[in-house]
Amino acid sequence: MSKSILFVFTFSLLMFSCKDNDSAEYGDYKKVISLNGTWQFLASNDVQIEDLIEASYSEWDTLQVPGNWDTRDRYSEYVGKGYYQREFNVPENWDGKQIRIKFDAVYERSKVWLNGTLLGEHVGGYTPFEFNITDIVNLEENNSVLVEADNTYKRGAWWAWGGISRNVSLEAHEDVRLVYQHITSTPNFETNKVQFTVKYKIENNSNNAITTQVQSNIVDVAKPEKISVNINAGGTKIAVLKFTEELSKVKLWHFNTPNLYEFNSTLSINGKVIAEKTDNIGIRKFEVKGEQFYLNNEAVRMNGVNRVHDHPDFGNTEPYHLVKQDMLDLKSLGCNFSRLMHAPLSKNLLKFCDSIGFLVVEEIPVWGDDDEQAFPNNPLTERWMKEMIERDFNNPSIVAWSVGNELRNPGEDWSDKALTKAQYSYVDSMLDYVATLDNTRLKTYVTITSYRKGEIGTEPYEKVDFISMNSYGNAPVLAEKTHKKFPGKPIFISEIGIGQIGAAPHGKLSDELVDYLKKLKTYPYVTGVSLWSYNDYRSNYKGTPLSGFREWGIVDARRNKKEAYSQLKEIYKYWQE
Template sequence: MKIFSFLFFCCGLIFSVQKGLAQLPSTGEEQLSLNGKWAFKTDPNNLGEDQQWFTASYPALGWDKMEVPGNWDTHNKYAHYAGKGWYRQEINVPANWQGKTIRLHFEAVYHDAKVWLNGKLLGESHSGFFPFEFDVTKAIKYGGKNTLVVVADNTFKRGATWNWGGIRRPVTIYINNPVRIEQAHVLATPDLKNNTASLNVKLQLRNTSNSPQNIKAEVTLSDKNGLVKSAKLDQKLALSVTLPPNSTTPYTLQTTLPKAQVHLWHFDDPYLYNLEVKMTQENMTQHQVKDRFGIRKLEVDGLKVKLNGEEVRLMGYNWVPDDRTTGNTLPAWRYKADIDLMKKAGANMTRLSHLPLPKEVLDYIDEKGILVFSEIPLWGQDALVDANNPLPKQWLKQLVHSQFNHPSVIGWCVGNEIGYIGANPGVMAYVESAISYVKKELDNSRLVVYVSHSADNQKTDPVQFSDMILFNKYNDLGKQADKGYGNHPGKPMFYSEYGYNLTNENLNLGVIDAKGMLNSIRNREYLMGASLWTFNDYRSAWQAHAAWNTAPTGNRSWGIVNVFRQKKRAYEAFRKEYAPLKKLTVQHAGQLTPGRSVKTAVRLQPREILDLPAYTLRNYKLVWEAQDTHGKVVQSGFNILPVIKPGDKTVVSNINWKVPAQNPGALKVTLLSPTGYDVYDTLVYLQKPAAPKIKQIIPGENGVRVLFEKNPAAEYYVVRYGKNDLSSRSDTTINHYLDIKKLDKDQVYQFAVAGINNLGEGAPSEPVKSTPKTDLLPPVIWYTEAADSSFFIGYGYENFDYLYTIQYGTDLNNPAKTKTLQVTTRGLCRVPNVANGQPIQFRMKRTVQQYVESGWSEIYTVTPDGNGPKQTPPVKSVSRLGEEAIIGIVPVPKATGYEVSYQENDINKRVKINSAQADYLVVQNLKKGRSYNFSVTAISQNNNSKEAAPAGKLTTSTQQ
């Protein structure tokens, strides 16, 4: 985007602000986003401050453009840059901002930052994960141009993750009246015996003026059903006070919710309440804030962890909140997709991240239901592990104050793997003082913990101060857990990290022994859960030893999904082991012949009481879909399941369905959680897979690469090959290709691909002939991602690669419409300066260090999208039972949610589902016996997709 375009955008915002600033909007607060393209320049020689790049008069000629929020590492030329990066932006400030309080807020800059306004240093920040802000009321120039300059320095590394550089989260100017609400915390304490709940609303009210201010504050509570009435009937919580000048004053309001108004928050029932606080003077709104909270009780009872009085044994994943295309900026589509994928794979409790997470991420976790330990970024041997150093306690204060209202946060963590006394001599005093500080001064309603990797080796270990034993270990998991608990008995243990070794970036080779891992730690009374390291592969430069070294791509492959969130074989293995049922099997009455009606018994075997996981299932559903060989659903339905507890006998749920009369493919049976996640499924195939189609064969490296289209009825694929027949057979793969090596060059071979499911190997494709060569094979194209005026390519590598060449354009057969880009980055590159909405073809080749080139890869097409989904979500199925319908869809990349549209009594109705990777959309409160046509639209941050074709016309009478 050109600078002129950005300034025009800003002026448009300021114009709307100017119209309203004489009287601020009904919230009493205006927000001006400074997100967009900023002028940018790296400073590897540290010249910027000496040459005064921060002054308003500095010309900044030839500077690049960089998106805010953003990371410079997502651009090819800055992909490995560590050092200082300078940002500049001009802001036109209207004169009628005078008399207001103006704050400049940075949500996060990695890692060290300095900020200047009009050449004056405002201050510094030295944590890349916490927000910081400056009161610029007196520093800003009203009625004119202001120059904002930021220098970010990403030299500092924290742990084994990548040091993503830049202004990584949004920048906002807040315009307030002189009095405002700084904080509104809700402490909700349920009485499980009487089913009531006490609420303490703790306010911090700020007066920035030089005189006392008489104000009124009013608190309103509501939920999805409307206003929530307290024990004082419909009386609102309110106060009238005089705020002292230039001060922040705390106040507390209390009430009790009766039984009828209490709905407890649970990971399977994440019920949320709305909080609204309004401050007024002379009946004029001065400030208004809104937030959400939940009511739940998490307690340690001996060796049991109880949620709302019921024992739970829960599993989860550690999440490194970044990816290779958006860095650690965390756009909504990325964090929502990741959380959805973790929930599908059984995540209900976790030490999710070493890092503080943004509010909107925790908002989504609140809504979806994961119990989280929130942590400050203190790791390893560190001078900050010191009871007398104020910085960790400052971080803890920021963490607690910013995340207090989130019911998903069940504990505060004061540090990770800092426990060896030889490395950190002050660790015992630090952990004891930090935990005491949180409990006594910040929050005594939650657990306060420390993550130990030394509890098995030290009888004197800081874990003794922790409310639970959070424990990190790799290999010999059961033995090490027993040893750690033996040294520190009496408290439940949660494996906050567990694993063996790195897996592989290749989806087919990304295998982890999930069953073996979990069986080694199951059935221990003291061990109530575990969190795998990690959910996702992540960028890193960490090198440790042969089994733990980061690959040349810079992608550290611990995950069950890769850096592009493609599922490895390990994903389904952990999804099965984390499922709330031990086993789901089907048994048919009669033969599965085409067109025949069948009664099928679905047998649901509960977990044992000391299993991992183990918790009660309420309001779960069993969804079934009969598919043809193309994956098209021809019939579907669902059953509502009874309450299932750990240790119960096997539950049987019967379904009545008809085998597809033509091309019968499979019966899919899915366990659907109350939050809409398909947490377990099984496919009963009705015939072997049809023959796949070979797309292309590329000869090279004494063999060939066979690329093929996948078949919905196949789980794995093999290549059959030979000179005169198809007697040779490759290993199986889940990938879209197979490399066949060690063939005789200049000899003609024939190749065919066959799919495999649980009925066996299907018929092979039509054979295709090819002659192996010694040429280099091109890179494997793993992934493409459309972006704003650009696109990303994720590709394979070899250790001796030197250069990658990308040829791209609207027509690769026309040289006039084709461009070439060369990069040396392995695994990922960005192709810039292409038009949004225009399909672009591309292909790649690689050059090794001897300057030998490969041939070209297959041709792919991608359409840059301006960071919004353009696809229509395909609708697979619609099931109806009484007042409820379940719509099966194929999730759309970059969607942040979906909208289901239908008509009732000639009234258009719309239901929004806030989920990025939902496979099933639940619509409730339908009229019994009435027909409905449903349409589905994908929602994004920037725009919506076109509506899907009507999903079907259904009446209750046609359903089960």
């Protein structure tokens, strides 16, 4: 086993145990407490913050967290600010610990108060955020947390479900914690080795410099040597561990054989464990060679469907039973690859994709001809991308990052569509930024201008690893135009359709679309297609039927199958022949 250790920051070398003698030992207290469940709720765009802090919360309505207020009839059309409140107690043995409150997602703009003190704000409806509440939380009496969620901001044709849509939890840590371990495992098929690289982000909240030891273990594969990391008081350090193993010792992750390994790490000071982290990893290599995708040194073509995070009863909360049902259904259709949605996906969905072998392109919600976020070096979109990548780095199902979808100049003439200068610069700068966060995965941007007025110099061709192209017309002709103007790279038809399919059970794909889907198989540079969409979804976008649900799906919003379902299954079977 070979090993090299790199330290990104340099701090002084001073060993110090930050353990409070009166504090509970690491193994003797619960690390996470869920705040899911019943919260008090008020929908109001007029109430003043001062009145909220002193409100009689028992007079408010109640909602479940995670949840969306617009799944309730009385709030089904409500847009604006919703306020959530609940009380909690902190365990006695958390005294002396670092205590944080974590939100896995709140749509879309949020503010959080604890005991009347504003903790902070977050913008972005799909990624996690947290606040350190150690110095504010009451250890001996009730605490009151108040959350403002505002769903005014909207992108795309999907419904802007409002509220606290993911888990809320309290977390306790020692003064030194392991924030994340980002694990890369790259097979080399010439040397028959696997190169492992692990980046540990370690945070020291104490008032003293410390030295901590990091010990990692891949169950049944490897136990690299322990490393020491020195961190100044109040500092954060990225430490990097590299080691190799024989390729013959591992089973690779593939859409047919999604083998996973457990990667465990511990932090210790003076021999005492102070932090632990476990992630499941898949060892695989997904790359582009010429105009083809390669998975583990084998050329692959893969199809899929786009799936909107939407259900009449569950909104966009993505309960596990729905995720499992839908993703297994996609696999049964012959689907293995898709940019499932125009926004960061729920963590439980990604873990399920890991377990069943479904490859994913993950994207941030920048979309259309009027997106105010589409300008270069945008700090907000960079934060969205960073939050998504830091959360999802270890998911082997994710093989590419996308910086946006269908940006275009305004106007009604679709034949004249191209990126504006600001939109082009946005995509260009974001692709560069993605590379600084993760240089191990592919990068793309989803275009509908490549076959219109887009040209080299006005279309982000050079920096994407593959072309993601949406088509709602003659897809084979549009793919030919794109390939002629931008040769030498794979083209994935990330969305394909012609018009809404219609209601269940008789909605079906048109003969024209069926012909397009079959013909695209004959184009060697087309690596696959992804139908828009798997499910019907709630919307108030133009062209939505009176039902309030856009009928693009091969199943309806409650997952009742249409005739299109069987049609698509036969088409994807044809692709595999």
